[in-house]
Amino acid sequence: MPEPLLRVVDVRKAFGGVRAVDGVSFDLARGEIRALIGPNGAGKSTFFNILAGLLRADDGAVAYRGEEILGLAPHAIWRRGVSRTFQITATFATLSALENVQVARLSHTRRSRALLRPAGGLEVERSLALLAQVGLAEQSGRPAGVLAYGDLKKLELAIALANDPELLLLDEPTAGMAPAERGALMALTASIARERTLTVLFTEHDMDVVFTVAERVMVLHQGRVIAEGAPDTVRADPEVQAVYLGEAAWAT
Amino acid sequence: MRRHRVSATLGTLLLLTALAAPVAAQAPIKIGEINSFSGIGAPFTGPYRQAVEMAVEEVNAKGGVLGRKLEVVFRDDKGQPAEAQKHAQELVASEKVALISGTFLSNVGLAVSDWAKQNRVLFVAAEPLTEALTWAKGHDHVFRVRPNTYEQGRMLAEKAAKLKYTKWAAIGPNYEYGKRAWETFRDRLKELRPEAQTVGEHWPTLGKIEPSQFVTAILGESPDALYVSLFGSDWIAFVREADKRGLFKKMFVVGILLGEPEYIDPLKLEAPEGMLVTGYPWYDLQLPAHKEFVAKFTKRTDKNPVLGSLVGYITYLSIAEAIRKAGSTDTDKLVAAFRGLKVETPIGPISFRASDGQSTMGAWVGTTKLDAKRGVGIMVNYEYIPGDRVLPSDDEVKKMRVGN
Amino acid sequence: MSPSLVLIQLLSGLAHAMVLFLIASGLSLIFGVTRIVNFAHGSFYMLAAYLTYTLAATLPLGAAAFYVAVLLAAASVGLAGLGVEVALLRRVYRAPELYQLLLTFALVLVVADVVKLFWGSENLTGPAAPGLAGSVEIAGQLFPTYDLALIGLGPLVAAGLWWLFYRTRWGVLIRAATQDREMVAVLGVDQARLFTSVFVLGSFLAGLGGALQVPRQALTNVMDASIITEAFVVVVVGGMGSVPGALLAAALIGVIDAFGVLVLPRASLVVPFVVMAVVLIVRPWGLLGRPEVQQRTAGGAIVTAGTVRVPPRWLAAVLAALIAVPPFLPTFHVWVLVEILAFALFAASLHLLMGTGGMVSFGHAASFGLGAYGAALLVTWTKAPMLLAFAAAPLAAAVGAALYGYFCVRLSSIYFAMLTLAFAQIAFAIVHQWYDVTGGDNGLLGIWPAAWLAGPLAYYYLALTACGGGIALLARIGRAPFGLTLRAARDHARRAETVGINIRLHQWTAFVVAGFFGGVAGGTFAFLKGSVFPNLLAVPMSVEPLVMVLLGGVQAPAGAPVGAAIYKLLDTVATRYTEYWQLVLGAILILLVLAFPRGILGVVGDRRA
Incomplete structure (x- = not known):
């Protein structure tokens, strides 16, 4: 078996007395699209924030391409090729859609600190291409602050792709979108991922989306992984069913 | 328009x-x-x-x-x-x-x-x-x-040297004037009374004095006499706290400028009596x-x-x-x-x-006293000292102005 | 020192602390709920003191007159707070948050002259408190009865406030609003009324503090300025929005002050600010405050605004005029232009921080002052040629900015602002105290330009090159990847971090760049004036560029120079023609803020949008 792209070993994080992430371990193979699901408060966002360097883990290890990344600053993790989106869209509100992507591109090409060259002409083609890829070409001149919610989600995806990442962490990529849009965005994401052989780990509430896109599914409950496997296997798992009992999303 | x-x-x-x-x-x-x-x-x-x-x-x-x-x-x-x-x-x-x-x-x-x-x-x-x-x-x-400052400091020092006090403390604003006013006084006093010693110096921020702390600190040093170069609102605040804490009963006070109406009038009858000051007894000049x-x-x-x-x-x-x-x-x-x-x-x-x-x-050097009729402090037993009596000679001036 | 004196010193410190607490708790409340940095809080304090003075002398109530006067004065000031909130502040709640600060600054000017108009500028000595005028003996030492009463009153007021916050519905809302404003809005509470009531209570407390100072201190026209910075220190150390924090911090600062004068008599100027800086670095949200709930959209930046661009042909016209017109102007107008250029660059450098970077500095005077002193010290101590010293100014300021900026960029929003204030005050204190090197408050003299640059036109063109060039460079930096990234970090810190941007490093760089250009401005100013004084680093010098940036429009990079020009011209003309220049300047500023709630160039943006 080849070395996994991401190896997570026994990651733990507690807030006060609450164990938000309680010994999570798994491997993620290169090119895999995996969903991380679980009820509200299962620790998904906390775990994502740990992976991205926004939160410090209490314990554990995370090897990315065989290299420890736990404890690195967010920007350093991003530099290694791990990109992410946020559950609540995070874009630069007063910057145009194009500038949003440009900022990321300039950072990727290590030109963020250039003091005197006008930014207007830099990385424009690549950035516009990324916007076109997510279907935002026509919105490129508008400030992110005035974009529709669905467009913001797309913009985030374009930003996340700006550093030609190998691993994409998507935190609820379709949250807050209309059901029709959800499928389309995830299909787009999946096709981009396959085209670029990206590895994707995403959390999602919409089980339709999960079972359509994910190759493997992992279930987090009270900070621990209680099941992992192909979508159908996980769906049939009695423990998973018990956890999700009564959750509307599961009923679909 | x-x-x-x-x-x-x-x-x-x-x-x-x-x-x-x-x-x-x-x-x-x-x-x-x-x-x-x-x-x-x-x-x-x-x-x-x-x-x-x-x-x-x-x-x-x-x-x-x-x-x-x-x-x-x-x-x-x-x-x-x-x-x-x-x-x-x-x-x-x-x-x-x-x-x-x-x-x-x-x-x-x-x-x-x-x-x-x-x-x-x-x-x-x-x-x-x-x-x-x-x-x-x-x-x-x-x-x-x-x-x-130099002239007035020396005028006061010459009077103060004739008094019995040897343990001195000073308080003035944290400001060039406040410090130089004390230094010229102290230096001249030492020339005339070598046994004079300094037991404490205090430099509250100009215009922002919180006087009670300084009053206690000065009381703690128990000097015979206190030299004050505070003025304006700092001086008023200081007087009010010092009076209530019995400072003026425990030590002699010398105050530069403090007999000037600018500084003594606002105090009305709260002005301390018996201070040696420079000032301006306009009410009494004949x-x-x-x-x-x-x-x-x-x-x-x-x-x-x-x-x-x-x-x-x-x-x-x-x-x-x-x-x-x-x-x-x-x-x-x-x-x-x-x-x-x-x-x-x-x-x-x-x-x-x-x-x-x-x-x-010059300036008038004298002692403060309350004038109940006008309701303010005044100067008594004062003497007018013309500036030329305390100014340095032309030669000394020339040395100080070298290179200007 | 004997134990009895130590006890007395402790009590003295506490009495002072109680007055500080009253003022700071009001300031803290207002900030906690409305997020208004209320510069006018000191003015309310002063106003109440003067009102008490007059009321106590005129009310025909005998011994009770003083006490009735205290309450009436505090209540009147509370009412004045009501008027200010309803008539002025409420109109600009929708503008970028700092415009309220600009209004309160204008109020400071207006109140100062109103006091001068009614009470004159001589120092006044108010009455003693009847029945409490004497002293009691404690451990063999005399202690003023009135101070003892104050020590009792402080906790009483604190208890009253506690009851208000924990036992009334209003208090629950206030506490909720302090924690998370948006939540309260969501709960369907009438925010306007909540804000008004808090502003009234806060003003009342300031008034009470001022009224109670009357028997202890002299009344002066500048007592507003002397209390406001110390009140901010207490608010920050205690934790913004926390009343118990204000009580604890006031006691702490009071006692540190009291013993500081014994241990480090020459450091009294700097001690409170060192305490504030240490607290901010170690525990930014203060002793009893709570970490702020992260604002939803921005990464803790105060300013979040789009960018308004001015058409290039306007800029070209202005530049052409600046080059061609001065030879035809009277000499004095040329000198005024030089001063405006220096301040235009000074404001533009602040704009890089607060407009582009969303980092509002309350201590930008440090860069101006360090630049000016850097040049002046070089001239004084090494007889360096003028141009060398001129070139050293920005370097000195940049090195200073690098030093304190390292700590400042670790914080965000108001905590960042307060730490910059603390460092600027520390720099001020050093310059003010280090007589042997800096000349203390007598300053450094003889800092004149080289002979061939000393004439008004020659110096003007030097200033135009240095400051105009600086403004152009800053504009370019704003549009470069660096500026774009800085704006990104302002808009969303976490997003910026997760696209590989080292935010602290980036903001630190911005801080140094702003310091550098602030230093150019300071150097230009030093050789214009021929001398430097510590007040170049004092609080008003930090407030002025802030006012200029806001006046011009925080969203517009070109706004800072426009604001600087307007402010300096207004100031110069008002001072020239009236003794009551503060009243005139303040009134005009108020009108400008109400007419242009996003700054003057903000209107250009509105019209296009």
Whole structure:
């Protein structure tokens, strides 16, 4: 078996007395699209924030391409090729859609600190291409602050792709979108991922989306992984069913 | 908009009338007056300004000087050196004043003086006290009316040396004036009484004193005597706390300037008695010229004069006299006229020393007492010490001004 | 020192602390709920003191007159607070948050002159408190009865406030609003009324503090300025929005002050600010405050605004005029232009921080002052040629900015602002105290340009090159990847971090760049004036560029120079023509803020949008 792209070993994080992430371990193979699901408060966002360097883990290890990344600053993790989106869209509100992507591109090409060259002409083609890829070409001149919610989600995806990442962490990529849009965005994401052989780990509430896109599914409950496997296997798992009992999303 | 146009028209008319009037064929001689009419010096400059206006009116009533009237152009430095320097530029460049006068705060005085030196403009400093103005930072184009820190410190030291006290503490604002006022006093006292010793020095922030802490600290040092160079609101606050904590009963107090009405009047009957101070007993001076000055000032303003009033009055008498002597408003001639200029003032003749431009105006040294009738503190057993009695000799001055 | 004196010193410190607490708790409340940095809080304090003075002398109530006067004065000031909130502040709640600060600054000016108009500028000594005028003996030492009463009153007021916050519905809302404003809005509470009531209570407390100072201190026209910075220190140390924090911090600062004068007599100026800086570095949200709930959209930046661009042909016209017109102007106008250029660059450098970077500095005077002193010290101590010293100014300021900026960029929003204030005050204190090197408050003199640059036109063109060039460079930096990234970090810190941007390093760089250009401005100013004084680093010098940036429009990079020009011209003209320049300037500023709630160039943006 080849070395996994991401190896997570026994990651733990507690807030006060609450164990938000309680010994999570798994491997993620290169090119895999995996969903991380679980009820509200299962620790998904906390775990994502740990992976991205926004939160410090209490314990554990995370090897990315065989290299420890736990404890690195967010920007350093991003530099290694791990990109992410946020559950609540995070874009630069007063910057145009194009500038949003440009900022990321300039950072990727290590030109963020250039003091005197006008930014207007830099990385424009690549950035516009990324916007076109997510279907935002026509919105490129508008400030992110005035974009529709669905467009913001797309913009985030374009930003996340700006550093030609190998691993994409998507935190609820379709949250807050209309059901029709959800499928389309995830299909787009999946096709981009396959085209670029990206590895994707995403959390999602919409089980339709999960079972359509994910190759493997992992279930987090009270900070621990209680099941992992192909979508159908996980769906049939009695423990998973018990956890999700009564959750509307599961009923679909 | 309309009002603007009306006033512009009026202005033009006035200008035309003025040009046509034969009596005013000669334009007035303008003098630029920069002072702290707002900010930290503001409490003390109002009566100064009133006396300046009075002096200029009197001069003009007698026909002005060189057949021309004097006109004072007032500017507010807000207590900031940079602002004062800007006014100096404007007064000279736009108002075409013959000279600059005024200032209250030492640092403002120094800034204007340095500008005057650079631009070869005459500056007659009225009230700033720092000795650097005429000595360490002195130059040909600056003259000063009021007796400086060094002079007043020495006057007090000479009196204090005759008293029995040897254990001294000091308190003053954290400000050059406050410290130099103490140092000149202390140094002179040590010359006269080598056994005198310092048990504590305290430097609260200027204008922000929280006096109780300092009172306790001074009590803890149990000195025989305390030297105070606080003034204004700091002094008032200090008195109130010190009195309630029995400080004035436990030690003798020497206060520079604290007999001046500026500082003793606001205290009303809370003024401490028995302090050795420099000040201005205007209520008690018997010189006819001074009585006349007091009468005129009181009639004009409904207030009694303060030291600033006297200084303002003398400053403008001196300026008028200098212009008369120079026979011109040319700066070089004015500077030459000010050197050794003798001026008759309400307190007798004074002169401006040729060596350093310091006037020989002196100060009154005496003891404070309450005057129940007027409801304020006054000075008793005072003596007028003319400036020349404590000023350094011309040779010493020359040494201090080396390289200027 | 004997134990009895130590006890007395402790009590003295506490009495002072109680007055501080009253003022700071009001300031803290207002900030906690409305997020208004209320510069006018000191003015309310002063106003109440003067009102007490007059009321106590005129009310025909005998011994009770003083106490009735205290309550009436505090209540009147509370009412004045009501008027200010309803008539002025409420109109600009929708503008970028700092415009309220601009209004309160204008109020400071207006109140100062109103006090001067009614009470004159002489120092006044108010009455003693009847019945409490004497002293009691404690451990063999006399202690003023009135101070003892104050020590009792402080906790009483604190208890009253506690009851208000924990036992009334209003208090629950206030506490909720302090924690999370948006939540309260969501709960359907009438925010306007909540804000008004808090502003009234806060003003009342300031008034009470001022009224109670009357028997202890002298009344002066500048007592507003002397209390406001110390009140901010207490608020920050205690934790913004926390009343118990204000009580604890006031006691702490009071006692540190009291013993500081014994242990480090010469450091009294700097001690409170060192305490504030340490607290901010170690525990930014203060002793008893709570970490702020992260604002939803921005990464803790105060300013979040789009960018308004001015058409290039306007800029070209202005530049052409600046080059061609001065030879035809009267000398003094040329000098005023030089001053405006220096301040335009000074404001533009602050704009890089607060507009582009969303980092509002309350201590930008440090860069101006360090630049000015850097040049002046070089001239004074090494007789360096003028141009060398001129070139050293920005370097000195940049080195200073690098030093304190390292700590400042670790914080965000108001905590960042307060830490910059603390460092600027520390720099001020050093310059003010280090007589042997800096000349203390007597400053450094003789800092004149080289002979060939000393004339008004020659110096003007030097200033135009240095400051105009600086403004152009800053504009370029704003549009470069660096500026774009800085704006990104302002808009969303976490997003910026997760696209590989080292935010602290980036903001630190911005801080140094702003310091550098602030230093150019300071150097230009030093050689214009020929002297430097510690007040170049004092609080008003930090407030001025802030006012200029806001006046011009925080969203517009060109706004800072426009604001600087307007402010300086207004100031110069008002000072020239009236003794009551503060009243005139303040009133005009208020009108401008109400007419242009996003700044003057903000209107250009509105019209286009």
